Amino acid sequence: MSVASTPTKTSTPGRGGATRAGGAPRGGRRKREFTTRRGALIAAFMAPAAVFVAVFTYYPMIAGGQMAFRNWKLTDLTDTSWVGLKNFADVFADPAWGTVLGNTAVWVVGSIVPQLVIGFALALWLRRRFRFRGLYQALIFFPWAISGFLIGILFRWMFNSEFGVVNDLLQKAGLIDEPIAWLADPDTAMVAVLIANIWYGVTFFTIMILAALQSIPDELYEAAALDGAGKARTLFRITIPYIRTTLVLTVLLRVIWIFNFPDLIFGMTGGGPNDETHIVTTWMIQITQQGDYGRASALGLLVVGALLMFAVFFLLATREKKGVRP
Amino acid sequence: MIGKETAAGRAGKFTFLGLWLAFTVFPLYWITATSFKAPGDIFRFPIDYWPEHLSLENYSGLFATADFGTYLVNSLVVATVAGAVATVISMLSAYVLARFEFRTKSALLMAALVTQMIPSFIALGPLYLLMTDLKLVDNHLGLILVYIAVCIPFCTVMLRGFFENIPDALEEAAMIDGLSRFGALFRVLLPVMRPGIVAAFIFNFVNCWNELFLSVTLMNSDSNKTIPTALNGFISSFNIDWGSMSAAAVLTILPTMLLFAFASRHIVQGLTSGAVKG
Numbered sequence: 001m002s003v004a005s006t007p008t009k010t011s012t013p014g015r016g017g018a019t020r021a022g023g024a025p026r027g028g029r030r031k032r033e034f035t036t037r038r039g040a041l042i043a044a045f046m047a048p049a050a051v052f053v054a055v056f057t058y059y060p061m062i063a064g065g066q067m068a069f070r071n072w073k074l075t076d077l078t079d080t081s082w083v084g085l086k087n088f089a090d091v092f093a094d095p096a097w098g099t100v101l102g103n104t105a106v107w108v109v110g111s112i113v114p115q116l117v118i119g120f121a122l123a124l125w126l127r128r129r130f131r132f133r134g135l136y137q138a139l140i141f142f143p144w145a146i147s148g149f150l151i152g153i154l155f156r157w158m159f160n161s162e163f164g165v166v167n168d169l170l171q172k173a174g175l176i177d178e179p180i181a182w183l184a185d186p187d188t189a190m191v192a193v194l195i196a197n198i199w200y201g202v203t204f205f206t207i208m209i210l211a212a213l214q215s216i217p218d219e220l221y222e223a224a225a226l227d228g229a230g231k232a233r234t235l236f237r238i239t240i241p242y243i244r245t246t247l248v249l250t251v252l253l254r255v256i257w258i259f260n261f262p263d264l265i266f267g268m269t270g271g272g273p274n275d276e277t278h279i280v281t282t283w284m285i286q287i288t289q290q291g292d293y294g295r296a297s298a299l300g301l302l303v304v305g306a307l308l309m310f311a312v313f314f315l316l317a318t319r320e321k322k323g324v325r326p
Numbered sequence: 327m328i329g330k331e332t333a334a335g336r337a338g339k340f341t342f343l344g345l346w347l348a349f350t351v352f353p354l355y356w357i358t359a360t361s362f363k364a365p366g367d368i369f370r371f372p373i374d375y376w377p378e379h380l381s382l383e384n385y386s387g388l389f390a391t392a393d394f395g396t397y398l399v400n401s402l403v404v405a406t407v408a409g410a411v412a413t414v415i416s417m418l419s420a421y422v423l424a425r426f427e428f429r430t431k432s433a434l435l436m437a438a439l440v441t442q443m444i445p446s447f448i449a450l451g452p453l454y455l456l457m458t459d460l461k462l463v464d465n466h467l468g469l470i471l472v473y474i475a476v477c478i479p480f481c482t483v484m485l486r487g488f489f490e491n492i493p494d495a496l497e498e499a500a501m502i503d504g505l506s507r508f509g510a511l512f513r514v515l516l517p518v519m520r521p522g523i524v525a526a527f528i529f530n531f532v533n534c535w536n537e538l539f540l541s542v543t544l545m546n547s548d549s550n551k552t553i554p555t556a557l558n559g560f561i562s563s564f565n566i567d568w569g570s571m572s573a574a575a576v577l578t579i580l581p582t583m584l585l586f587a588f589a590s591r592h593i594v595q596g597l598t599s600g601a602v603k604g
Contacts, residue, residue: 048415049418056453060451061444064449138587149536154353165373301448
């Protein structure tokens with residue numbers, strides 16, 4: 001068993017590429033194993049995961065999805081008849097709908113853009129070695145270990161209008177004259193939840209981009225320097241194209257997560273004041289808590305549909321000639 | 327970026343890094359400082375940035391009145407079991423997805439991506455009914471089963487990245503030496519995979535430890551509550567008791583932060599290899 005004790009780090013040719021011809025035999029092992037035993041092994045190894053996800057994720061989702069077309073209220077469980085698209089019509093007719101939709105757009109764009117820009121900058125700077133870099137990375141990683149709900153509570157305390165540290169610091173710095181009621185005012189409440197989400201989300205971009213940057217060969221930069229390329233040119237001609245796949249996938253994943261991330265807002269403002277920080281998913285929670293499962297499910301289906309469409313368009317729009325596959 | 331750094335650029339860079347560090351660490355410092363203040367000092371002006379009298383009153387209150395110890399144990403049990411089982415199951419599927427080409431593979435990967443798009447709220451009602459049928463409402467086993475399912479998709483993608491980084495040649499050599507595929511998997515591949523497996527487990531553990539909405543829905547008796555549910559209970563009343571809340575927050579954050587500090591390098595590697603290869 002000498003093999004086990006020597007974990008080899010040899011790189012195998014042809015494994016690093018982003019694309020690999022599907023089904024093409026890779027070495028002798030492949031050929032030997034085109035048998036029914038291979039199929040049985042695949043099925044047996046996939047089965048537990050497939051069963052769990054099917055029973056506890058897909059089944060409830062599909063069952064929940066069909067509630068969207070029924071009258072499904074906790075207050076009136078005797079009548080769960082089909083109502084067609086009534087729940088959807090009710091969602092669109094709700095006066096809060098426009099606000100919620102606008103908030104969701106602000107929430108997603110206002111979170112993703114600063115997270116990407118700051119995360120990218122941090123990654124570029126962290127690429128060079130400096131003293132305490134390891135410690136620095138570990139420290140800025142911490143927000144990720146905390147639940148969104150708790151982050152909401154943390155910032156709710158700091159943005160407290162009477163005893164909050166944010167007002168105190170701003171007053172000490174001479175930036176404001178008197179305390180601001182951050183979470184009671186619609187405009188500042190949105191700013192406050194965005195700041196909390198940026199605090200939480202930058203790290204993920206930093207990590208992903210940093211790892212991708214480390215895969216860029218130094219020779220490329222040396223060649224660029226010889227050609228006299230400036231910083232901006234190097235960034236746009238070498239760095240960004242090289243890590244394009246990572247950027248595309250990270251943005252895609254993060255948009256999905258941020259869109260679908262009620263926890264922080266739920267803990268911080270509960271969607272208030274006057275629905276002004278409600279995004280689609282926190283609104284959905286509120287409707288569920290009011291017992292109208294049918295209407296909440298209609299909203300849920302709209303979310304899944306919107307995200308699927310976004311994912312498809314985004315992947316098509318950013319597709320390279322080789323093809324980026326999710 | 328590689329290239330010459332000017333003195334001004336360097337100063338700007340370290341200024342930004344310093345400010346970002348301060349911004350990241352300050353909220354954590356602040357909640358910790360609040361938790362050690364005597365309840366009366368929390369609402370005092372001028373604000374006390376460096377608490378003079380350290381007090382453990384908030385912490386002792388948490389265990390005396392709120393039974394926080396039970397919630398901690400509940401969360402520990404649920405997150406450990408769910409995290410471990412999900413890691414094992416994901417290892418099997420990740421192995422298959424990394425090492426074989428087959429017809430339904432891209433469909434399975436797509437199905438994993440779709441789970442990330444589903445708002446968990448859409449499934450809550452039916453999940454509650456399903457658990458009622460299985461007699462698993464207000465039961466830790468029920469919550470564990472659901473958490474396993476929640477963890478699997480992302481954990482599989484993450485572990486797949488790890489498997490793909492290990493050359494096939496390693497198992498091939500072992501199989502030529504006479505081991506079966508299973509022997510090669512368990513005796514050769516898994517030991518090499520250990521850092522990835524630890525990272526995946528920690529990631530799952532933290533996710534389960536932090537999960538709120540499913541646990542609020544499925545757990546209703548006080549003795550079965552997990553920590554996030556208990557925290558949610560603290561704020562449902564009109565006034566938040568900020569002293570107890572900050573003590574509870576510190577106790578909730580500390581274990582996961584220690585785990586992440588311990589495994590952050592592996593997690594970074596796991597996330598990136600999983601996502602870059604996609």
